[in-house]
Every structure is written in C-alpha cells, then in structure tokens.
Amino acid sequence: MDLARMLDRCRRDQWEVGEIDWESPPRPLSVADEVAFVQHFSDMAGIERLAAALFAEQRDRASCPVLREVFATFVADELRHADVAERLARRFDVHGYRAYRMNPALVRFTPHFVDTVRHLSAEVANVYITTGELILDVALLRSLNDAVADPVCAQAMERINRDESRHIAVDFHMIDYYSSPAYQADEARRPPRPLRRRLRAWWAFANTFRHAAPFFREVFFRTMDRVDPTGRRLVEAFKRIQLVSAKPQVARRPFVRFLSFMQGTFEHPLLGPLFGPLVVRILGIEARVLVTLTTEAERRRAREQSFDDMAAEALALKHGV
Numbered sequence: 001m002d003l004a005r006m007l008d009r010c011r012r013d014q015w016e017v018g019e020i021d022w023e024s025p026p027r028p029l030s031v032a033d034e035v036a037f038v039q040h041f042s043d044m045a046g047i048e049r050l051a052a053a054l055f056a057e058q059r060d061r062a063s064c065p066v067l068r069e070v071f072a073t074f075v076a077d078e079l080r081h082a083d084v085a086e087r088l089a090r091r092f093d094v095h096g097y098r099a100y101r102m103n104p105a106l107v108r109f110t111p112h113f114v115d116t117v118r119h120l121s122a123e124v125a126n127v128y129i130t131t132g133e134l135i136l137d138v139a140l141l142r143s144l145n146d147a148v149a150d151p152v153c154a155q156a157m158e159r160i161n162r163d164e165s166r167h168i169a170v171d172f173h174m175i176d177y178y179s180s181p182a183y184q185a186d187e188a189r190r191p192p193r194p195l196r197r198r199l200r201a202w203w204a205f206a207n208t209f210r211h212a213a214p215f216f217r218e219v220f221f222r223t224m225d226r227v228d229p230t231g232r233r234l235v236e237a238f239k240r241i242q243l244v245s246a247k248p249q250v251a252r253r254p255f256v257r258f259l260s261f262m263q264g265t266f267e268h269p270l271l272g273p274l275f276g277p278l279v280v281r282i283l284g285i286e287a288r289v290l291v292t293l294t295t296e297a298e299r300r301r302a303r304e305q306s307f308d309d310m311a312a313e314a315l316a317l318k319h320g321v
C-alpha cells in the first residue's frame with residue numbers, strides 16, 4: 001500500500017457533520033421501532049468512540065510518521081461518526097418515550113478493552129480492530145441503515161462508509177505488516193517487557209474476555225437479529241475474518257493460533273460437547289459464527305490473494321450482500 005497516497009485520500013475525504021441535511025422530519029415510526037432505533041444509535045455512538053480510542057493507541061505506537069498521520073485522521077473520523085450517531089439518536093427520539101443510555105454491557109466492556117489494547121501487543125489490538133470494523137461495516141451499520149429507511153440516515157451512512165473503506169484498507173495493510181518477517185525480526189530483537197507490565201496486560205485481557213460475551217450479545221448479536229433476521233451479513237463478516245486467518249503467515253501468529261485452537265476445540269466431535277460452552281463463554285461469540293464458515297476452495301483462494309485484494313473484496317460486500 002502506498003501510505004502517502006492513503007494519507008492524501010484521508011485528508012481530502014474529510015467532511016463535516018453540518019454537511020448533512022438534518023432538517024427534514026423522520027417518517028412516522030411505531031413505538032417499538034422508535035425506542036429500538038434511538039437505543040441502537042446511542043450504542044453506535046459508544047462503539048464509534050471506542051474505535052476512536054483504539055486508533056489513538058495505534059497512532060501513538062506507529063513508528064512511521066505517515067502512518068501516524070493516517071491514524072490521526074481515523075481518530076477524527078471515528079469521533080465524527082460518534083457525533084453523527086448521537087444526532088441520529090436525537091433525530092428519531094421524536095416522542096421521548098424514555099431516557100436512553102448507552103448499553104451497560106458496552107460501558108463495562110470499553111475501559112478493559114482499551115486497556116488491553118494499550119498493554120498488549122499492537123498486533124493483537126489490530127486483530128480486534130479489524131474484526132470490529134468488519135462486523136460494524138459489513139453487517140451492523142448497513143443493516144441498521146436498511147431497517148431505519150431514512151434519507152438523512154442514508155446520507156450520513158454514505159459518508160461514514162467512505163471513511164470506513166479507508167479504515168478497512170489500512171486494517172488489512174496492518175495485518176500484512178504484523179505477519180511479515182520484517183516485523184517478526186523486529187519483535188525478536190526487542191527486549192522482553194518487565195513482568196509487571198506483562199501481568200497488567202494479561203489482567204486487562206482476562207477482563208476483556210469476561211465482559212466481551214455480554215457486550216457482543218447485547219449490543220451486537222441482538223441488534224443484528226432485529227435489523228437483519230436472515231443473519232446473512234453477520235455470517236459474511238465473520239467469514240472475512242476466517243479467510244484472512246487462512247493465510248499461512250497470519251495463521252502462524254500466536255493470537256490467531258489461540259483463536260484457531262478455540263475454534264478447533266469447539267468443532268471437535270468429542271471435545272466440542274464438553275468444552276464448547278466454555279469456548280463460547282470465553283470468546284463471547286455465538287456458535288453460528290464460531291463454526292467454520294469457509295470452504296477449502298475459498299481458503300485456497302484467500303491464501304493466494306493479496307491483503308489489498310482481500311480488503312477490497314470485504315469492502316465490496318458492503319454494497320453487494
């Protein structure tokens with residue numbers, strides 16, 4: 001990837017919340033829809049702020065100045081998305097049926113997650129960020145936009161999608177970088193981190209796992225069931241993650257090996273029934289996306305594809321599925 005060109009694109013494609021025409025009133029909604037949409041957008045604001053915090057970590061750790069600038073624009077993008085989500089929540093809150101607060105599971109999960117990303121390796125952070133962005137882009141935002149069927153929301157989502165396209169392209173570029181021999185050689189040269197820091201990292205990690213399951217269930221899976229009952233986009237998003245993990249250089253990374261081990265245990269004919277529920281509890285994702293979603297032919301193709309092409313294909317899904 002040409003990072004200098006990416007940075008130009010990041011700067012050129014900046015936009016303002018005020019560009020969106022917020023004036024026209026929303027269509028009439030049922031009580032249940034109004035309450036659900038306002039809640040979804042309130043949660044979306046929290047997720048976007050979380051994304052901003054994660055990119056701020058990546059920005060602070062990037063050694064390449066151009067990459068640091070790219071991440072700085074991503075932080076601005078995610079904060080803008082959070083503002084838009086709040087505006088959308090206000091827009092649909094026509095009757096004020098109740099007070100809306102961010103989902104408590106999301107509130108509990110956020111500080112541990114940010115802490116994990118801060119203390120654990122940047123590589124693990126990137127796996128989470130890429131996963132989160134794929135889920136958000138390929139599945140959640142698109143389904144939410146369809147369910148809401150509102151021209152103002154559509155305008156906002158179109159702009160958000162443009163930003164997210166850049167994010168996903170860079171997320172995949174970073175996976176490529178972290179699985180490269182150059183990064184691994186760099187890592188091998190680095191002195192081991194002090195025990196205190198390592199314990200701190202693992203403590204944050206354990207807490208993330210503890211809070212991940214209720215967060216995914218309440219903010220993500222339950223919302224998806226409502227806005228996309230077929231579950232197609234959900235499966236597509238997780239499939240992208242499985243495909244990138246099929247690349248041998250990615251599959252060899254310790255964190256990806258751990259995830260594959262968990263999946264292997266879950267699908268094992270003898271171990272699955274015994275330890276499956278524990279795997280589901282630890283990873284926090286549901287059985288329907290924990291199973292193998294790819295075919296051998298798809299995995300073979302993924303192994304030969306470039307990371308840029310994989311990112312482009314994931315992005316194309318946003319419009320095609």
Ligand SMILES: [Fe+2]
Pocket residue numbers: 048051077078081160164
């Ligand atoms: Fe975003």
Ligand SMILES: [Fe+2]
Pocket residue numbers: 051078133163164167
């Ligand atoms: Fe993003």
